[in-house]
Amino acid sequence: MGIKLRSTLFILTGVSAPAAVVAADSQAELAKQALNPVAALYSLPVQYNWNQKMGSSGNGIRSVTNIQPVLPFTLNEDWNLISRTILPIVDQHGLATGGFADQSGVGDTTQSVFFSPKKPTESGWVWGAGPALLLPTGSDKRLSSEQWGLGPTAVALKQANGWTKGILANHLWSLDHSSANDKAPVNLTYLQPFLSYTTESYTSFGINTESTYDWEAKEWDMPINLFVTQLFKVGRQPMSIQAGPRYWADSPEDGAHGWGFRVAYTLLFPK
Template sequence: MTYSLRWFCFFTFFFSTELLAYSSTDGIEFLSFTQPEHNPYGYLQSLSLEQDINPGYGPYSKTQYEFEIIPLLHYQISNDWNLINRITLPLYNQPSITQSNVSISGLGDISSYFFFSPVQHKHKTSWGIGPCLMIPTASQTPLGTGKWNVGPTAFATFKSNKLLIGLYAYNLWSVAGAKGLPAYDQLTFYYILNYDLPHGWYLTSEPQNIANWHATSRNRWTIPIGGGIGRVFTINKEETHLSCQAYYNMIRPQQIGIGVGPTWQAEFIFSYLFSHSLS
């Protein structure tokens, strides 16, 4: 088994969190929560590093590791409209589903999501809608779809006092690519629940729900339940947050009575928020 990517993901995340911890103790007052810290679409731009650990993956019940680099860019294209671009670059260490002692490491398919969102002036609600694209950049076939995938995406959030609720969804389907690989058609949606606590802490739940429309009914849905906790700090006077979450997949793909979808999901997220926009 190759461990290089797994250790790269671990140490990148570890040193990012260490930087956050030391910077936050340098006499900087903890921030009271406002909408941007919990709303990935309410801030001007950000860079997030996310480490996902998924035990119980595949027929041999191994652990899948996914590390994502996620820049979020904000452009004000007119007096009334913003363009928000969310890019996801995934790196995997993934167990083979055909051999028990083999894992596959490398780059997955890169995705880009575009949201046209009206300029908000201290409103409690925000929303955006637009197209999304998944590019077949995977370094090895099992790590991607081998297809060019396109579809719609949208989000909506509402902030009330200490509570933020929202929904983020997209559906991608294949339009071109390798003919020998199966077609792709998948819905992914997140419901967002965040509740502010004293001293910069917050509770959060943002599970990733999936529907694979080409799968049979028993293999179609992944529905997790759970949540976690996070805290806001500052680095160079910019708002930064760190959170950890855990989810149990109460519904997951099954095959001949053996679970092939992960049983659990653990997420560790570091986000650095920038207080200026691109134009």
């Protein structure tokens, strides 16, 4: 899940000064919403991640393309419901010896639902909380936990003076693990603290971690992501592009090591 701020700079010829001010205010608000995981903003991010130095040989590579639609719903005048889905498409090579070294296909889906107040707190914090669900949609047993999972998720953030800071977290437990399943039970804590700064031209510079702790294996997966994001328009359609390196501060012995990178493209659909 990477969290993204979009930036845009465009020129409208023949537009009066008041209209230009309105357009600038609209872009500023869109930039803030795009940073907020529980904003009432329809979006479709497609995120590509590349990682290396994996597997027992240390020569394995894995790419994961996450399709992450965000759908907001109005519950009443005070509350929104935000649906966030992550569907991974995985391509990995050299992670094991023999005929199973290479796999490609769909991984397990994570579905999160946040109930979020429409207004920030008096101190300016925005928050949301709800359930997270793990769906065993993997197309190959090596790409799936083969278990349903359920747990809580929450997010809190504050935006002021160009800065956005916050944290997104969840925990997932197995619902249906049995001794017949050769996979370990799902018992995972996910933590994503994030910090970014937006310039006056709506360019975002940010850092986050997407750390997962496996309580069964007692191991961390901890990539640190640096990114720059640009919001722009094609016609009237706002969209963004994001790119940056990632470094694995910690990972299991056969997990990713060293440097990788991320590229993301997002379509935005303001209400």
